[in-house]
Amino acid sequence: MFNGARRLRFQGLDLVVLPRAGEHRSQLDAQRDALLKLATLARGWGSEEVPRMREVFKLEPFHRATSLVLVFDQGRLCGTGGVDANFAECPPDVTILHLCSLNLLDEQKRTGLAALFMLLLGEELLAPLPAHRPVYFTSISQSPLVYRLLTRLAKVYPDGRSTPPDDVREVARxxxxxxxxxxxxxxxxxxxxxxxxxxxxxxxxVADSRVNALFDSELDIAAGDVFVNVGKTDAGSARAAVERYRGRFPKMPEAHSDG
Incomplete structure (x- = not known):
């Protein structure tokens, strides 16, 4: 399955890295039921809520990932991290990297997997860009945890203190x-x-009370409100931020390819 993928072992888990996820659409479609269950559990609900998740969960973001990491525990899907870089309406000479899929079970959330996702996906998508090129990391989310992750990479809006600059508003649109x-x-x-x-x-x-207060004050979570988070930086600074994640993995897992 997933011929041509990069594969890594990390803390007893199997990671499948798909730099061109669109080439594996049929195989990703086969993960639909596993993804629905993962998304349900990752949001703190039990398996009995999977039928409702099947009715309302949006699978399009998962399938729009340009690059994707899948995590398996003895064959069971237990994590996803995906970035969409395919924005035809993007302003000229600008790159948008949209975190379109992030699902982790509770037992994986403190393993460093999210940081490893950013390292693996960031290396792939940022490498070809000139250092001065504007880069915007984005997500559509009601999770302070996702927001906090983006702050490790860039200055993130909304910040609860100022109106977003015009370029940030345009990227959000x-x-x-x-x-x-x-x-x-x-x-x-x-x-x-x-x-x-x-x-x-x-x-x-998260530990940052300011971030938590921003979500509590601006969003009605139960009504389904979300932020369009936008982190503003440039390719050189983004690469340096991603590279700092490498310090968390002094013994970087070795990858091998299927072909």
Missing amino acids: VVAARYDPHIPLDADRLVLRNECDFFYRQVPY
């Missing part, structure tokens, strides 16, 4: 138009109201 064209974007707050029908059972708060 591009991302929202690709993923939620039917929902108006509140460009001052970078909020989409009533965007999702399946939310976290418990909000994944």
Whole structure:
């Protein structure tokens, strides 16, 4: 399965790295049921909620990933990390890297997997870019944990203190138009109201109380509100930020390819 993928072992888990995820569409389709169960459990709900997840969960973001990492524990899908870099309406000479899939079970959330995702995906997507090129890391999320992850890479909006700059607002519009064209974007707050029908059972708060307060004050989680998070940087700074993750993996897992 997934011929041509890079494969790594990390803390007893099997990682499958797909730099060109679109080439594996049929094999990814075969993971539909496993992905629905993972997404349900990763949001703190039990298996009994999978039928409802099947009705409302959006699979399009997963399938839009340009590059994707899948995590398996003895053949069971237990994690995904994907980035969409295919924005036809992107402003000229700008790169948008949209975190379109991040699902981890509770037992994997403190293993460093999210950091490893950023290292593996960032290396692939940032390498060809000139250092001065503007790069925007984005996500559509109601998770403070995802927001905090982006702050490791760039200055992130909304920040709860200032109105987003014009370029950030424009990037947010591009991302929202690709993923939620039917929902108006509140460009001052970078909020989409009533965007999702399946939310976290418990909000994944972080140690930074300011970040938690931003989500509590601006979003109605139960109503399905989300932020369009936008992190602003350049390719050189982004590569340096991603490279810092390597320090967490002094013995980087060795990868091998199927072909």
